[in-house]
Amino acid sequence: MPSNSFTKDDTKWMKKALKLAALGRGHVSPNPLVGCVIVDANGKRIGQGYHERFGKAHAEVNALSSVKDKAMLKGATVYVTLEPCAHVGKTPSCAAALAKLPLKRVVAALKDPNPKVDGEGFSMLREAGIEVDSGLLQDEAARQNESFLHYTKTGRPFVVMKMAQTLDGYIAAADGSSQWITGKAARSLVHEWRAGYDAVMVGRNTVLNDNPRLTVRHVEGRQPRRIVVDGPLSLPRNLNVFTDQYEERTIVITHNEQKYRSTADPMLNILDPDGFRGQTLLVNKYEEHSDLEHAMLELGKLGVASVLAEPGSDLARALIRRNLVDKLELFIAPKLLGAGTRSFVGLGIETLQEALQLKNISTTKVGDDLLFSAYF
DSSP states (O other): OOGGGSOHHHHHHHHHHHHHHHTTTTTSTTSOOOEEEEEOTTSOEEEEEEOOSTTSOOHHHHHHHTOSOGGGGTTOEEEEEEOOOOSOSSSOOHHHHHHTSOOSEEEEEEOOOSTTTTTHHHHHHHHTTOEEEEOTTHHHHHHHTHHHHHHHHHSSOEEEEEEEEETTSEEEOTTSOOTTSSOHHHHHHHHHHHHHSSEEEEEHHHHHHHOOOOOOOSSOOOOOEEEEEOTTOOOOTTSHHHHSTTGGGEEEEEOOHHHHHHHOBTTTTBOSTTSOBOEEEEOOEETTEEOHHHHHHHHHHTTOOEEEEOOOHHHHHHHHHTTOOOEEEEEEESOOOSSSEESSOOOSOOSGGGSOOOEEEEEEEETTEEEEEEEO
16 A cells, blocks of 8 residues: 555554564564554554564564453454564464454555565465555664564674764774763663664674673663674683673684684583683684674574674774675764774775765764764
8 A cells, every 4th residue: 555545543553563563672583573553443442562572472462462352353453563474483373363353454564574474474364355555654664673674684683883983083092092982871872772782793802902791781671692703712711701690692703713623612602611601603714804794694593683883993894894784873972082093994995986875864962972873
């Protein structure tokens, strides 16, 4: 159905479904965020729900469970942010469950690109005599599920690069200090992001110099996996990411096959004989470094659908040069250093015509800092 054919009420209920879907952020990946609202024949909301946890009931099932009087489903309309699934996986088919009900209409924001669905859910509903309309607020729904859509299409995680720099483009002072370039508001926001992404990625220099924890602390939320790119596999094992209570959520990426074979037991996920229990990924070598494209594909196989990269300049350069960054979140602090470590260097660009042109740009004030958001 064309977008101009939807009513104001359709839009109202889909906006509600999108808000519900957002409540599952950080808990459902690699599944999508999905929200659902059920409205009876008189236009009254009678049920709602969202996908709350990976492997648990889907949004449509939770919404149906909230309907107190099932007789009110006759002639009802179901608003859902993603096409109801047509296959049986960890949970039954939502399309099949809806097809058995005396519904009048199902309105969806997006078609599910998963090859196991990809229009089959809509077909199942239409075969049952239920009217199906899709495309309502599809841009908003696609943005909400950008990680899922990218992961489903490419098999590798959606990568967001977070950087914090001074007004004159430095991420660290001449003495190497970088804490803190931004203010508390910006740091709290980053912790919210960490809770919403599957993993946080840093390079070996960041771990060696800053000894970060890469955990969610300033807000409540799920602890992400921690990915450390340590090509030579030589970081000391007394650092926080290897010794704290979340050590099993640490993934180390290396291309040093000889050392990997001599120190790691992949079957037991034991990285070294010193007792650290995490996971190590052996990837190909690329220009004397770990092949990050290969690493992303391996992370995808582990179910990592989204990565928040918090790199130094070396890892930032490597990710950008391999075209592995999908979105940039750049904090710009109202400070001047005049010397130190630059944020973006060595990108292999020599002319203005070769400059990377970012898209869908937005700016937001976060405390005293400016947040520049854009897509590659």
